[in-house]
Amino acid sequence: MNKxxxxxxxxxxxxxxxxxKKDSDPIIETPASTGSTxxxxxxxxxxxxxxxxxxxxVDFSADKQTAVARNSWDLGFYSGADxxxxxxxxxxxxxxxxxxxxLTKITAADTVALATAGTLSLGQGEGxxxxxxxxxxxxxxxxxxTVIKTISATDAENKVYIVNRGGTTGWQKxxxxxxxxxxxxxxxxxxxxxxxxxxxxxxxxxxFRYVSFKTxxxxxxxxxANWDIEWTLATYKANATIPYTFSDFVLIxxxxxxxxxxxxxxxxxxxxxxxxxxxxxxxxxxxxxxxIAGNWRITSGTPVGVKTDRFYLVKDGAxxxxxxxxxxxxxxxxxxRGKPVIEYKLVKKA
Numbered sequence: 420m421n422k423x424x425x426x427x428x429x430x431x432x433x434x435x436x437x438x439x440k441k442d443s444d445p446i447i448e449t450p451a452s453t454g455s456t457x458x459x460x461x462x463x464x465x466x467x468x469x470x471x472x473x474x475x476x477v478d479f480s481a482d483k484q485t486a487v488a489r490n491s492w493d494l495g496f497y498s499g500a501d502x503x504x505x506x507x508x509x510x511x512x513x514x515x516x517x518x519x520x521x522l523t524k525i526t527a528a529d530t531v532a533l534a535t536a537g538t539l540s541l542g543q544g545e546g547x548x549x550x551x552x553x554x555x556x557x558x559x560x561x562x563x564x565t566v567i568k569t570i571s572a573t574d575a576e577n578k579v580y581i582v583n584r585g586g587t588t589g590w591q592k593x594x595x596x597x598x599x600x601x602x603x604x605x606x607x608x609x610x611x612x613x614x615x616x617x618x619x620x621x622x623x624x625x626x627f628r629y630v631s632f633k634t635x636x637x638x639x640x641x642x643x644a645n646w647d648i649e650w651t652l653a654t655y656k657a658n659a660t661i662p663y664t665f666s667d668f669v670l671i672x673x674x675x676x677x678x679x680x681x682x683x684x685x686x687x688x689x690x691x692x693x694x695x696x697x698x699x700x701x702x703x704x705x706x707x708x709x710x711i712a713g714n715w716r717i718t719s720g721t722p723v724g725v726k727t728d729r730f731y732l733v734k735d736g737a738x739x740x741x742x743x744x745x746x747x748x749x750x751x752x753x754x755x756r757g758k759p760v761i762e763y764k765l766v767k768k769a
Contacts, residue, residue, distance in 0.1 A: 451480040451739045454764035456746065459650050460486040461757040468756025469666040469718075474509055474651035476641055479733065479741045479763050485641050489652060492639050493584055493591070495627035496602050496619045502570035503562045504595055504602070505552050505627065508654040510585030511541040511664045513550040514566045517579045522605050522614045525579055525592045530609055539583035541654065542661050551662050554655045555709040558674045570595050570602060581609065584632070591632050606632055626674040643675035647735050648711070648743075650759060655712065666718070667748060667759065669711040671733065678704035679711060680732045682742075691730045691744045696767045704734050715745045724752030738769030 463472035473486040489509040497503035506512040515538065519525060537543040539550055548554065553564040571577055574596050582591045590609040595602055598618050607614035617635055619628050629639040640646060648671055655665035671677045680702045684690060689698050716725050730744040743763045747754025754760060 449481075451737070451765060451768060452482045454479075454741070454762070455482045456760065456762045457482070457484055458758050458760050459484055461650060461759070463488060466757075468758075470652060471666070471757035474639075474649055476646040477648050477650070477761070478641065478646050479743075479765075480647075480735060480737065480739055481645065483645075485646070487639050490585075490588065491631060491634075492629040492637050493582070493632045494593070494604070494630045495639070496604075496621070496630065497562065497627055498621040498623055498625050499562075501562060502597060502602065503565055504567040504570065505565055506567070506582070507585065508552060508554075509651050510588070511551075511654050511662075512582060512585040513539040513541055514580045514582045515539060515550055516566075516568065517581065519579045520575060520577065520594065522579055522592055522594050522607060523612060525581070525609070527590075527609050530581060530590055533581065539581070541585070542657065542663055547660050548656070548662055551654055553708075554653075554662065555707060557706045557708075561674070561708060567595065570597055572597055604630060626672070643672065644736055646672055646675075647677050647733055647741075648672070655709070665713055667716055668713055669715065670708055671706075671710055672736070673706050673708050673710075676706070676736045678706045678734045680704045681710065681714065681729055682732060683729050685728060691742060691762075694730070694742050694766065696740075699732070699740065699767060702732060704732065716748055718749075722751060724749050725754075732766065733763075735769075739765060740767040742766050 459475040461471035461473045461475055466472050472488055474489050476485040493507050495505040506514055533539050538546055550566055552566055553561045567580055577594060577596050579592055579594045582593055584591060592607055592609055594605040601618060601620040604617045605614050617630060622628055624642045626643045629637050631637045648669055650669050652664055652666050653668035655663055655668055657663035671679045711731055717723055725745045725747060730742055732740060733743050734740045741763045746760040746762050748759035749756055
């Protein structure tokens with residue numbers, strides 16, 4: 420056998436060995452969690468529990484929570500097929516559309532009448548829910564009802580908005596136009612004569628990509644496949660006509676395809692501990708923002724604390740179904756306001 424033939428033989432053997440080794444390496448898939456108990460990290464520091472500074476995203480299948488400061492973002496840019504922009508509902512942000520398309524023509528004088536009338540003061544003006552994004556409904560209704568209208572491919576149709584960032588964080592003027600398959604944000608403080616621009620690309624792995632007027636692009640919610648519920652302070656409603664910032668609000672990942680159902684123990688005749696896959700029959704799962712909301716707890720009257728007469732079923736984006744109950748959230752139920760304790764168990768694996 421000459422040297423050339425020997426070389427070819429060695430190369431073939433090496434290739435075959437590598438192929439066999441590759442075929443023998445297992446593909447490791449992490450199985451969905453069978454359940455856990457978590458204390459959610461809603462507090463940043465010493466702030467009061469009802470105004471906890473963090474939003475907390477929970478991924479049941481990974482036993483993971485992600486805490487993000489509520490005031491770390493101002494706008495969310497939808498990564499889906501449409502061109503939608505949302506306000507920061509966790510700080511009570513509001514906005515109003517103007518007739519102008521030139522940001523430099525808008526000054527602090529344009530806010531005088533708004534401030535006097537309380538138009539953009541959450542729950543104080545006459546507009547009710549007109550100046551906030553929808554507080555209930557499914558993803559279609561939510562995206563169809565945003566204060567900032569669908570961003571048009573025709574630049575001249577995209578107007579300037581004045582944004583009240585919530586609380587005492589100040590007024591901003593913004594305009595959003597399309598940039599290819601993404602967005603361009605023009606923004607400035609209401610008193611500024613010039614404005615900044617920022618391009619935001621869509622990312623199909625996320626529901627939204629986020630921007631802070633102070634720091635630019637920021638990470639907020641995890642990838643849409645990596646969270647199921649969000650515990651946070653959120654804009655909701657005090658009643659049918661008055662919007663309100665609601666503590667301990669629990670949203671499902673309704674834009675990302677998560678659905679949920681409430682189970683009243685007296686109706687189902689099955690406790691949380693005993694509820695199993697066989698008990699899923701007849702349960703109606705909804706993809707609405709407010710399926711859980713604040714229905715799980717009582718904050719006034721008697722008794723203050725977690726409602727023990729109910730629990731929830733949550734179907735994640737992969738199809739796993741978990742049962743979820745709230746264990747504590749207040750001193751009255753041996754909990755800590757701002758650090759609720761939840762328990763969840765896998766009921767049906769996808």
